[in-house]
Amino acid sequence: MLVHICCSVDSHYFLRRLRADFSNERLIGYFYDPNIHPYSEYVMRFLDVKRSCDQMGIELIMGEYDYEAWLSGTKGLENEPEKGKRCVYCFEFRVGNSAKKAVELGEKSITTTLLMSPKKDFIQLENALNNAVRGYDLTAVAIDYRKNGGTNEQFELAKKDKLYHQNYCGCVFGLSKQREAQKLPVSELMSEINGRILPGSIEERLKLYERVRECESGGVKFHLSRKYFLNYRLLRAYVKFNNSILPSFFFLYSNFKRENVKFSLNETAEICDELRDGVTLLSLKRFNKLSKKNYKNVIEICKHPLDVNDELSLRREICGDFSQNPIIILDEIHAGRYEIYAKNVTYNDSREILSLE
Template structure:
């Protein structure tokens, strides 16, 4: 039987149940989910599914990540709610490819781990499956593993196996409406041109789960925990000298301006730091930043497009301010300007949670 797989949270429990109920059935996993966006999220879910299938001894095949074709398929249905018409089109596309893959492999039946997701309509899934049975002759087998406490068992298995537990289905349109209802920043879609890994980003989680797999390969005990913290995202920064000259500048992590704009001058200099006369803003020369952080940037433009890790930025912030609660803008420039300046900084701090990996063999 071919088993279409959407994510490890659904697939691990679902495949365990199938192995128990149908011990003679050869199961082949098929990860085909072009709806997942961004691509880093797709990579993370695939990574966890590979680990899950390896643990269960199940062969896994990966389908094509044809996201652009998926977007075209659901065009006009962007504002449909969860379990609406967009979901039906999404199921149809994934089932179409899954049914063809089953035929290619000589399988006579297929199913999907979407059936176990409490966020999906089993009626919709079954209707799509029946249509493809008529069309392709590949039987869709429906299993209701949610019943009789199945959802609670699934949650237990997820926790025990320390699976990656995403908080959206993968669809950018579903996520947009979900974050609008929650009045939360959709920071999953933030991916800086600099490729800097941001805290609580998908890229940070991907690094964490890659590290988890490495620890497992070495039989090193670990634990994944969650922690609350103050997160930060910077949308834009612009420094204008005089009336028109734009200065290359980089604002360190946790730099904020309440009104997003300030005008004034650097009032005085001390130890390569310029003290602005508004909003507690500090200007730091690139030379000083390089020296204190053991870096070697040639100019600020290079820093903008290839910044250090946010941990290094925080370490430098602590050197200047000596406070874990400081949100003053700290701006790196080639030379500290002596002209009238307009500073436009759009950034946001907000409460968030993130995962943390504890390596039990690592020194504290």
């Protein structure tokens, strides 16, 4: 039996139930989910599915990431609600292509772990399976394991085995609508140009679950706990000096009350910390002294910034604990007219923390 797999939380329980009910069947997992966006999230989910399948000794095949092909079929369906026409198309696309894979491998039946998801319409999925096998020598298997407490058992097992529990379905349209309803930024689509790993980012989760797999393979006991914190993203920012844009670096948690701040300086300085809206300017020279670095210019800082924890530590040193003062590094601070254009967002967020037992 070919089992189309969407995520580890659904497949971990579903595969166990299938193995019990179809004990004579060889199960092959097929991760085919080109709807998942961004690609880093796709990789995150695949790696955790592989971790789950490895624990059960189930072969797993990674399908092609046909994102453009999937996306082309969503035209006109972008604003459909959850369980609407876009979901029907998505199920047909993924399960239909999984059926082709089953035929290629010589399998005789097919199912999908999407049937386990409490947020999916069971009838839509059953129809997708039946449509997928039409014209093939394949049997569609649509079993509702959610019933009789199955969903509760599913989540208890996922929690016990420390699986990655994503917080959105997968596609960019569902993600955008969900974050809009939550009044949160779509941080999953944001990352720093220099590739630094930001708190609460998918890149941070990838690193975390890499450690999880290392601990499990090494027999090291560990614990995962969810911690809540104030997250931050800088959406755009630049500095003008006498109508010319300057190279600049904005510290994390530089929180701006307004998108445009203007002020004038009467003299050259290494640090200016009593400016409008709490803005603090640092010269490169003063930044190098404080950070014990030897950057040649601000552009170099932008390309190779401090580690996030080191930057936050330096923020505390400059502005004190819990500060959200805008801190901006410039090559030099001269007398003249300054204009700062910036927009940021701060929001309540959570992240998982791994601690060794």
